[in-house]
Amino acid sequence: MKYLCLVYHEEATIEALPQDEYDAIVDDVLAYREELRQSGHYITSSPLQPVEMALTIRVRNGTVSITDGPFAETKEQLGGFYLIEARDLNEAIRLAARMPPARLGSIEVRPLKDFDRC
Numbered sequence: 001m002k003y004l005c006l007v008y009h010e011e012a013t014i015e016a017l018p019q020d021e022y023d024a025i026v027d028d029v030l031a032y033r034e035e036l037r038q039s040g041h042y043i044t045s046s047p048l049q050p051v052e053m054a055l056t057i058r059v060r061n062g063t064v065s066i067t068d069g070p071f072a073e074t075k076e077q078l079g080g081f082y083l084i085e086a087r088d089l090n091e092a093i094r095l096a097a098r099m100p101p102a103r104l105g106s107i108e109v110r111p112l113k114d115f116d117r118c
Helices: 011-016 019-039 089-097
Strands: 002-009 042-047 055-060 063-068 077-085 106-111
Touching: 002 011, 002 089, 011 077, 019 042, 019 077, 077 089, 089 106
Parallel strands: none
Antiparallel strands: 002 077, 002 106, 042 077, 055 063
């Protein structure tokens, strides 16, 4: 089963890290990504650009509106994601708990819904 692991953190906290601490986190992220690859759990992952780069699109009654930023104001912002393969939710939780970004923020684990209609 596929799980999307959404990485949330406070951008200000990340930006305030000394360069050596930031580099250490990045090294940990890259090492864990390789560990997920080697174990067969990895599908893809990516950090996101800062929240200032985000846009929210809404379509109401055929009219498109575009607003700057994320949909909701929150303390933590969506900073990246991992798409993983796991046997079940318990294994997905175990894998997400080891993701380095969890040390600075939180990881939302959500199973993907299969829309295959044959």
